Amino acid sequence: MINPALNESTLTLASLAPAITEIALATGICAVLMFDVFAGRTWRYLTHGLTLVVLAICAWLTLSVGAVATRTVLFDGLYVADKLGVFLKLAALMATALCLFYSQHYLDRRRIHGGEYDILAMTALLGISVLISANNLLTVYLGVELLSLSLYALVAFDRDSGIAAEAAIKYFVLGAIASGALLYGMSMLYGLTGTLSLDKLALVSASHGAGFVIAVAFIVVAVAFKFGAVPFHMWVPDVYHGAPSSVALLIATAPKLASFALVMRLLVYGLGADPVLWVQMLTALAVLSLLLGNILAIAQTNIRRMLAYSAIANVGFILLGFVTADTAGYRAALSYTLVYVLTTLGSFGVLLLAARSDGEADELDDFKGLGTRDPLLALLMLGLMLSTAGVPPLVGFWAKLWIIQALLHTHHLGLAILAVLVSVIGAYYYLRVIWYMYFDAGREQTPIPRQAGTRLALGLNTLAVLALGLLPNVLLSLCERLIGAP
Amino acid sequence: MLVEILFYSFATIVVLAGAGVIMARNPVHAALSLVLCFLTSAVLWMLIEAEFLAIVLVLVYVGAVMVLFLFVVMMLDINIEEMRRGFRRYVVPGAVITAMLVAEIVGVIVQRRLGLDVTRGAVPLPPGYSNATDLGIALFTRYAYAIEIAAMLLLVAIIAAISLTMRRRRGLKVQDIAAQVGVRASDRLRVVKMDAEPRQ
Numbered sequence: 001m002i003n004p005a006l007n008e009s010t011l012t013l014a015s016l017a018p019a020i021t022e023i024a025l026a027t028g029i030c031a032v033l034m035f036d037v038f039a040g041r042t043w044r045y046l047t048h049g050l051t052l053v054v055l056a057i058c059a060w061l062t063l064s065v066g067a068v069a070t071r072t073v074l075f076d077g078l079y080v081a082d083k084l085g086v087f088l089k090l091a092a093l094m095a096t097a098l099c100l101f102y103s104q105h106y107l108d109r110r111r112i113h114g115g116e117y118d119i120l121a122m123t124a125l126l127g128i129s130v131l132i133s134a135n136n137l138l139t140v141y142l143g144v145e146l147l148s149l150s151l152y153a154l155v156a157f158d159r160d161s162g163i164a165a166e167a168a169i170k171y172f173v174l175g176a177i178a179s180g181a182l183l184y185g186m187s188m189l190y191g192l193t194g195t196l197s198l199d200k201l202a203l204v205s206a207s208h209g210a211g212f213v214i215a216v217a218f219i220v221v222a223v224a225f226k227f228g229a230v231p232f233h234m235w236v237p238d239v240y241h242g243a244p245s246s247v248a249l250l251i252a253t254a255p256k257l258a259s260f261a262l263v264m265r266l267l268v269y270g271l272g273a274d275p276v277l278w279v280q281m282l283t284a285l286a287v288l289s290l291l292l293g294n295i296l297a298i299a300q301t302n303i304r305r306m307l308a309y310s311a312i313a314n315v316g317f318i319l320l321g322f323v324t325a326d327t328a329g330y331r332a333a334l335s336y337t338l339v340y341v342l343t344t345l346g347s348f349g350v351l352l353l354a355a356r357s358d359g360e361a362d363e364l365d366d367f368k369g370l371g372t373r374d375p376l377l378a379l380l381m382l383g384l385m386l387s388t389a390g391v392p393p394l395v396g397f398w399a400k401l402w403i404i405q406a407l408l409h410t411h412h413l414g415l416a417i418l419a420v421l422v423s424v425i426g427a428y429y430y431l432r433v434i435w436y437m438y439f440d441a442g443r444e445q446t447p448i449p450r451q452a453g454t455r456l457a458l459g460l461n462t463l464a465v466l467a468l469g470l471l472p473n474v475l476l477s478l479c480e481r482l483i484g485a486p
Numbered sequence: 487m488l489v490e491i492l493f494y495s496f497a498t499i500v501v502l503a504g505a506g507v508i509m510a511r512n513p514v515h516a517a518l519s520l521v522l523c524f525l526t527s528a529v530l531w532m533l534i535e536a537e538f539l540a541i542v543l544v545l546v547y548v549g550a551v552m553v554l555f556l557f558v559v560m561m562l563d564i565n566i567e568e569m570r571r572g573f574r575r576y577v578v579p580g581a582v583i584t585a586m587l588v589a590e591i592v593g594v595i596v597q598r599r600l601g602l603d604v605t606r607g608a609v610p611l612p613p614g615y616s617n618a619t620d621l622g623i624a625l626f627t628r629y630a631y632a633i634e635i636a637a638m639l640l641l642v643a644i645i646a647a648i649s650l651t652m653r654r655r656r657g658l659k660v661q662d663i664a665a666q667v668g669v670r671a672s673d674r675l676r677v678v679k680m681d682a683e684p685r686q
Contacts, residue, residue, distance in 0.1 A: 019631075026638060060578070116649035123642045130635055142635040146642060153646030159653060210593075326651035 007208045014182065018081035019074055020066040021058055021089050021200065022133070025126045028054035029119060036115030043408060044115060048104055051118040055097040055125075062089055073135060077197050080135035084264070084334075088132045088257050095254040095341055096125045098457065102349040102482045103246030105451050109355070112158045120157075121250060124150035128258040134265055135195040137186045137388030144226065145184065147258060148175050151251055155243040157168035167242025174459070175234045178225030198270035216271060220281045220374040223266065227259045227315045240308035245355065246385060249348035252311055256318075260337045261298045263322055266485045268430060275325040283415070289316030290418060294426045304362050304434060307344075310388065313426055314340050320419060321403050324410040330478040332402040338475070339387075339399040339468070347384040350377050354448055367433060369442025377448060380462045387465045389430035390423050397470040402476070493533055499526045513559045521552050538617040 016023065019118040032054060045178045066089075071082040100121055107113035127147030134140040152175065156168035190196055192211050194205050221232065240248045267278050293313030300306040318340070321333025354370065355375055371378040388392035400423060405417040468475050503526065506519035524547045529542040625633055 021615070026634070029638075030624065039685050076628045078629070078631045114649065116645055119645060120642070123638065123645070126638060138629070138632050139635065142632060142639065146635065149642050149646065153642075153650060156650055159650065
């Protein structure tokens with residue numbers, strides 16, 4: 001469908017301003033790549049610092065140049081910039097920068113730190129950012145692929161590890177199936193409506209037949225794969241367990257923001273004229289994720305597998321926010337995603353620092369006696385675990401509360417009761433970590449490296465969890481400003 | 487009329503070749519069937535006046551991808567019996583899934599509510615119309631952003647491939663040509679002076 005009379009809108013440099021994040025990030029990736037190639041052995045250690053500088057510049061440009069007051073559409077409708085997008089991009093930039101900062105020491109110790117690691121993390125971030133700003137099925141797909149391809153390579157980054165290679169192959173094959181499902185759903189949508197633009201889809205989706213339902217089902221399957229919701233969760237425990245811990249940290253944080261944006265753009269906006277289409281499917285996914293994630297997490301002896309099942313359970317909570325299909329629910333889902341990312345950054349950060357002397361912190365038993373071995377780290381982990389479990393003064397409590405409130409407002413009493421019940425089950429395995437840290441004697445006695453900078457960042461991270469818990473209105477009003485009133 | 491005859495004859499070949507890909511016992515035959523499948527699909531695209539796509543399909547898929555594929559298939563010694571061993575075990579779940587898929591497809595067709603009214607028949611294009619020009623203009627104006635992101639995707643593929651494969655393995659035996667050329671006789675040959683032994 002090529003229109004001979006092309007759009008005559010002139011493209012000036014100033015009109016590109018809302019897309020500054022992607023432009024700066026792509027330029028930065030190329031610059032860091034060139035530096036890493038030509039720097040030689042003496043200067044290559046600077047790549048990591050340079051990456052952080054590039055991320056900081058991107059964040060600054062996003063704030064100063066890219067901030068938009070109203071919804072702006074660019075590149076003939078392929079790209080959308082709005083307040084939610086700008087904020088999510090800033091959050092993703094910060095999460096990625098923190099991930100790289102936390103993992104530097106770990107990677108050096110395991111000797112798998114190469115320039116490609118930072119570059120692939122940045123390309124994953126570019127994928128996230130493309131996804132956040134997608135306003136067309138084409139850009140949605142490109143963003144998903146850019147993100148996934150970078151992550152597959154990162155999972156396999158430790159090339160001498162068999163378990164990492166296994167995880168990467170599983171992730172790749174399952175991810176390819178998910179991409180196939182996404183493309184299949186998109187091509188059906190195109191066949192049914194004749195458009196790829198989400199703006200136009202939002203207008204036509206009110207009238208639908210059986211074909212439309214099938215197309216939406218395929219898209220929901222792909223979204224569930226990317227989120228890691230049951231029954232499309234098979235890759236999550238294997239990847240969290242098999243990949244290097246630093247990569248697991250990266251996968252657990254920023255891409256969750258992208259998945260949130262994927263649901264917001266694709267389902268809530270593009271297919272939002274008739275939410276009934278996807279609400280039932282999301283309800284089933286959410287219920288299964290909550291039950292299976294929380295129950296299977298109890299049986300894990302490996303802390304990374306436990307955190308993987310905890311991630312599945314938390315995804316169930318996020319999906320519950322979308323099940324309500326109203327603005328309050330979306331706000332609750334946004335705040336839950338943000339809180340989850342913030343808390344996971346901290347807990348995986350502690351995990352990376354507390355890694356055994358052979359470089360990996362795997363078993364729950366490794367945390368035994370952490371309270372005496374390293375009181376500061378144990379204290380941070382205490383706060384983070386309590387927040388994830390949903391204990392009141394911490395922000396995790398508010399995130400869960402808002403989801404349940406939104407459910408009650410839309411008369412989903414059964415789902416609200418289920419959410420409370422599984423939270424109680426979930427509290428068990430978070431508290432178990434605390435029990436191990438403080439009330440069990442540990443075998444490992446080697447002191448944990450000092451790493452003052454990382455400790456400071458971890459401390460601030462945990463402090464943010466506490467502060468947001470004491471001042472929940474900050475987060476609430478932020479989410480209200482980002483996702484407008486109905 | 488001619489177009490219909492061409493379409494149905496080539497469509498039949500596509501379907502048969504597709505069946506050949508999954509039925510062939512020899513993987514080389516399967517790959518060659520896939521080549522045939524691509525070639526006939528290219529003809530089908532020609533029939534709907536998408537010449538550029540047809541040529542790209544032949545050049546890229548038949549010319550490059552399938553040739554690589556054939557190389558790999560020929561290099562690997564694939565044991566067919568090994569691959570068919572699990573057949574019995576998978577027959578029941580496979581049949582169940584197939585039955586479900588067929589039921590769904592039949593259900594959709596019987597319902598006739600796919601809502602495919604939007605899809606129109608192709609409009610005949612004016613003479614002298616260039617497919618490639620329009621495609622090029624669209625790609626580099628309307629879809630410029632998507633093209634840039636796709637370029638980044640290819641860059642990521644290159645970086646990932648290099649970072650995953652290029653490495654120095656420990657204990658790998660390789661020739662060092664410079665060391666071989668630069669070797670001197672004195673490094674290898676030791677001249678030992680010794681007295682002649684008396685004849686016995």
